[in-house]
Amino acid sequence: MSSSPTMAAPPSKPTFDVSRVLHQPLFGPLGALILAVIIFAVASPRFLSPFNLSLILQQSIVVGILAVGQTLIILTAGIDLSIGATAVLGTIMLAKTVGSGGAVAALIATLLICMAVGAVNGTLVTVFKLPPFIVTLGTFTAVSAATQLFAGSATYPVQDSVLTFLGTSIGSGTARTTLGVFVLILVYAVTWYALTQTAGGRHIYAVGGSPTAARLAGIKTNRTLFSAYIFTGVIAAIAAWAALGRIPTADPNAFQTANLDTITAVVIGGTSLFGGRGSVVGTLIGTLIVGVLRNGLTLVGVDNLYQNIATGVLVIVAVAFDQFARRRSS
């Protein structure tokens, strides 16, 4: 894929729209995050401790990484319900193949199998023109079941130092964090660059904003869509590796709600479910808002169900705000 920032010909219109709305919508999520941090810092003396802040980041690693893939798919006006299940398949693949082939082979095999799931989704969406919701609902169900079969419904403790590498703790004293946090940041940085600074990234926005306009502008919409699903497979594989760093046990029952959690993060981050508008920076903020809420509410002694109410309210507020913004702009 070309990394040339300049694009020939007409699609300067969707590009212009994107850059205009990219900056504005971040104001809401960022404000909410800062506000939440201030409230919790006042309410609990422990909240701002380096250890606690690093905890929030560590708890956000897996869903945060997966949410990058989800953002891309949602930007194309799609949705990926299979992303969490694919990552779980990845963890089982890592745990089961490391014994026979070694860690590097296991990582490659996992990358391939996760990309294969992405390729199936991509093919069904582009070639067969099926709605992404239905396609990924199908692969979500099938991949979950295949993972259970593959794992024999057992969990696999992982000891290999390469597979658990991202759980390596760095820093000193109470200011410690894991390498997984840096992978999280790296994934966001790379994707942000690709989406905003390369032609391929702008094609994603264009296809999500208006497929017809994008096609008329000379963008190969099918190829763009297909690459988004393949990319999401790669993201799932990275998340699988990071998941073993965080909890060194491959469990086929894990992350059953990761698909919804990633959608929550994307939506709170201000990306439009209708495609074409949003950013991964917003998604990172959305992920952190969910993590800060859960951690902060626990610190001030609030029970689980109230925490879920808070998250639910935030999702609705975010979607309402998106609708409001859309209506005003049209």
Added chain:
Amino acid sequence: MSFVDNFRRAAARRSQVTKTVLLVTAGSLTLTLAACGSGGGAGNSASQGSSDQVKIGLVTKTDTNPYFVKLREAAKAEADKNNASLIALAGKFDGDNEGQVAAIENLVSQGVKGILITPSSSSGILAAIKSARDAGVVVIALDTATDPENAVDATFATDNKKAGQLEGAWVKGALAGKTPKLLMLDGTPGGTVDTFRHDGFLQGIGLKEGDPAIAGKENTNGDQTKAQTAMENLLQRVPDANAVYTINEPAAAGGYQAIKDAGKVSQFTVASIDGSCTGVKNVKAGEFGATVMQFPAKMAAQGVDAVVKFSKDGTKPSGFNDTGAQLITDKPVSGLDSKDTSWGLQNCWG
């Protein structure tokens, strides 16, 4: 100060300000915090960072299952009695290990004295428990043991093997000499509770795993709908079975529904484990013959007491503590201690 007042005030405040997402979000945050603050004395003092109160964390598998609701209520009541504050967290679904790990981390960061946990994954949770204990927090498993069991300071739970044995022995007695043709509605494959109950039942009824008398087995995840489907299919395969093992009462209720729809109620002896009020009523109505009652309130109360004691004099609880299992039936069989359903209805949970 009621929830409604807080709600109205927050709503009124919101309508005065401009409609920026920032402030709406602030409103919802404040609302949530306010709602919890008015939920009782405990919530109020917790937000002040109360120095005199012992803080205890409870992490259940989910927060919707009536069993865990009872566990939570009993723990809260016992904590209030001891002037301790309880923070109840849970996984999002049965099996959500990641959610439980995050809950433990946040509780340790919060500065709790002790954590009571019903682990969703008996092995996946071990690292989080270890770091909590390393931080000086006493960790107690409730209801479900960890694997290995000594990963926690102590366990307060039903002896599930014994509960299974009671269930099996009653079915054997109720069959009164008839050769069993058994259908088994299991829970979740690989779970410790599941394995103990399953194996205990077979011991109690006197069958070995693989015996041809075991005519069929299905996993139900302890879910009524899945159990009904499973039983419908099993009845198609083995129409002349006569005994049913169930992992819990929702599974038994689903199984009974399928048996009733097939018009085979008189042909079957159904037994279960749990002791919920719904389950005891089912026994009273004759839908299933017997159930083995567990005592979640006792687990929770003893767990809270152990943490309070630890905070006072540093004594840590230890080992496996059986909180008891009681056979409940209106059709007692000789040689088995049982209580009738009126006792059961007085002592049931949920």
